[in-house]
Amino acid sequence: MVAVTSQIDANSEAFAANRASMMTFIERLRSLEARASEASAKRRATFEKRGQLLPADRLHRLLDPGMPFLRLHTLANFAVDNPDREASIPGASVLVGIGFVGGVRCMIWVDDSGIAAGSATAKTGEVHLSLQAICKRQKLPLIHCVESAGANLLQYQTELWSVFGGVFRNLAQMSAMGLPTMVVLHGGSTAGGAYMPGMSDYVIGVKENGMAALGGAALVKAATGEVANDRELGGTEMHASVSGVVEYLVEDDAHGLLKAREVFERLDWNRRTMPVPRRAYQPPQYPAEQLAGAVPTDPKVPYDCREVLARVVDGSEIEEFKPRYGASTFCAHVSITGIACAVIGNNGPIDPNGATKVAQFVQLCDQSDLPIIFLQNTTGYMVGTEYEQAGMIKHGSKMVQAVSTARVPKITLYIGASFGAGNYGMCGWAYEPDFLFAWPSARTGVMAGQSAAKTMSEVARAGAARKGIEIPEEQLAEQEAAIIAHFDAQEDAFYTSGRVLDHGVIDPRDTRKVLAFCLETVLEGRGRTLTPNSFGVARM
Numbered sequence: 001m002v003a004v005t006s007q008i009d010a011n012s013e014a015f016a017a018n019r020a021s022m023m024t025f026i027e028r029l030r031s032l033e034a035r036a037s038e039a040s041a042k043r044r045a046t047f048e049k050r051g052q053l054l055p056a057d058r059l060h061r062l063l064d065p066g067m068p069f070l071r072l073h074t075l076a077n078f079a080v081d082n083p084d085r086e087a088s089i090p091g092a093s094v095l096v097g098i099g100f101v102g103g104v105r106c107m108i109w110v111d112d113s114g115i116a117a118g119s120a121t122a123k124t125g126e127v128h129l130s131l132q133a134i135c136k137r138q139k140l141p142l143i144h145c146v147e148s149a150g151a152n153l154l155q156y157q158t159e160l161w162s163v164f165g166g167v168f169r170n171l172a173q174m175s176a177m178g179l180p181t182m183v184v185l186h187g188g189s190t191a192g193g194a195y196m197p198g199m200s201d202y203v204i205g206v207k208e209n210g211m212a213a214l215g216g217a218a219l220v221k222a223a224t225g226e227v228a229n230d231r232e233l234g235g236t237e238m239h240a241s242v243s244g245v246v247e248y249l250v251e252d253d254a255h256g257l258l259k260a261r262e263v264f265e266r267l268d269w270n271r272r273t274m275p276v277p278r279r280a281y282q283p284p285q286y287p288a289e290q291l292a293g294a295v296p297t298d299p300k301v302p303y304d305c306r307e308v309l310a311r312v313v314d315g316s317e318i319e320e321f322k323p324r325y326g327a328s329t330f331c332a333h334v335s336i337t338g339i340a341c342a343v344i345g346n347n348g349p350i351d352p353n354g355a356t357k358v359a360q361f362v363q364l365c366d367q368s369d370l371p372i373i374f375l376q377n378t379t380g381y382m383v384g385t386e387y388e389q390a391g392m393i394k395h396g397s398k399m400v401q402a403v404s405t406a407r408v409p410k411i412t413l414y415i416g417a418s419f420g421a422g423n424y425g426m427c428g429w430a431y432e433p434d435f436l437f438a439w440p441s442a443r444t445g446v447m448a449g450q451s452a453a454k455t456m457s458e459v460a461r462a463g464a465a466r467k468g469i470e471i472p473e474e475q476l477a478e479q480e481a482a483i484i485a486h487f488d489a490q491e492d493a494f495y496t497s498g499r500v501l502d503h504g505v506i507d508p509r510d511t512r513k514v515l516a517f518c519l520e521t522v523l524e525g526r527g528r529t530l531t532p533n534s535f536g537v538a539r540m
Contacts, residue, residue, distance in 0.1 A: 040114030205236030329354030377416030
């Protein structure tokens with residue numbers, strides 16, 4: 001292993017400018033995340049009047065104190081239901097992430113009923129599917145704190161209803177896989193939402209507030225004419241004594257969360273997994289704080305991804321693979337908190353040699369069963385006569401094929417530009433990496449807005465020439481400005497994360513901690529033995 005010697009002067013004007021720009025992005029991230037928590041907290045008096053805890057407090061009470069918690073999808077639905085970026089509330093009305101309950105690493109899903117009573121947004125279902133996919137891949141149990149008004153009938157969309165069918169299917173499949181699923185029923189859960197407790201393995205119901213019914217009183221009266229009482233229809237007391245939907249009846253929210261912890265401790269879940277193998281290690285030689293200034297936020301300004309690794313990997317040490325071949329594409333063996341893994345990064349566009357190097361390296365990692373971390377910063381594969389004749393298509397295809405079929409864990413970070421097929425070859429969202437996070441300054445899309453604008457201008461000029469006419473340059477300039485604005489509005493990390501095209505946006509300074517947590521999660525899951533059955537646990 002060779003330790004990276006950083007070429008960055010942390011006292012330089014360039015570093016200070018980079019840091020100031022990155023801190024603006026980070027502050028924007030924290031400001032957006034705060035919108036949801038502040039909006040939910042405004043309902044505190046209402047919750048306290050009902051004897052309830054706020055959703056955020058439920059989350060904190062459930063988790064083991066002092067243990068790490070990895071938040072997911074904090075920006076989901078940003079600028080989707082409400083396109084006004086200055087007013088949109090992100091989070092998709094849920095608080096989700098991976099944490100520890102009774103010493104068990106599990107997925108936590110809390111309905112944020114402080115925001116619009118927890119009703120589903122356009123992207124809520126996609127968040128649910130995403131977290132369930134993680135549970136399946138990483139063999140994680142699921143705890144769901146339920147209180148949601150379900151679908152907003154005044155904003156009904158057929159797509160939302162259809163997506164939620166997959167949520168219930170996944171609950172059945174998780175149970176059949178041998179993954180315990182649990183619901184703490186804090187409040188109402190009607191219509192399709194009633195299948196959340198109905199299809200979970202364990203249900204804890206809170207007295208007086210918890211309620212689950214296929215049809216609430218209003219729907220029952222509209223459908224049948226019966227005047228019914230919500231508590232008789234679906235109150236937790238009834239479900240605990242009559243229907244059998246509730247296994248554990250508790251006094252209040254705090255008691256319900258305590259009961260959830262007690263039940264999970266009784267499962268002795270950790271007895272069937274192996275400890276994550278680690279070697280002795282040293283921390284990076286350069287502080288993580290420098291990641292706020294080591295990388296320019298302008299995707300047009302190049303940088304060396306080794307500078308990122310110097311502040312992330314153990315001892316700042318790397319074992320680089322074929323450093324002189326396809327030099328703009330980086331491959332190396334490293335370790336993070338003593339966990340051996342591999343890194344593939346970009347120092348520019350991917351040329352034929354870089355693509356073949358990655359294809360070979362990925363296959364070698366697959367042979368050695370090494371997790372791969374992808375650090376994306378590329379404008380894509382090289383174009384032009386020279387590269388086409390050199391076989392860019394077939395070599396790029398080899399790279400995509402290797403990444404698509406590798407069986408090892410894959411973790412992706414968008415840390416700069418991620419455009420075109422380069423996103424694909426570097427294990428973008430469509431390639432189902434185990435985890436994918438973005439830095440707030442990252443940019444993703446089919447191509448940069450300026451490139452798209454210039455391309456369309458050339459197309460317009462060629463079309464006009466064939467017709468024997470000439471397009472005024474002023475008209476082309478207006479077209480280019482419109483195209484650039486259209487592309488730029490969709491390529492920033494806040495927009496793409498709002499559309500659930502990653503697992504979240506992170507502070508660059510947290511990169512090492514996030515990667516270490518993800519590596520632990522994927523390796524723990526791979527070392528776990530499950531006891532699957534044919535149909536999942538049937539409720540009786």
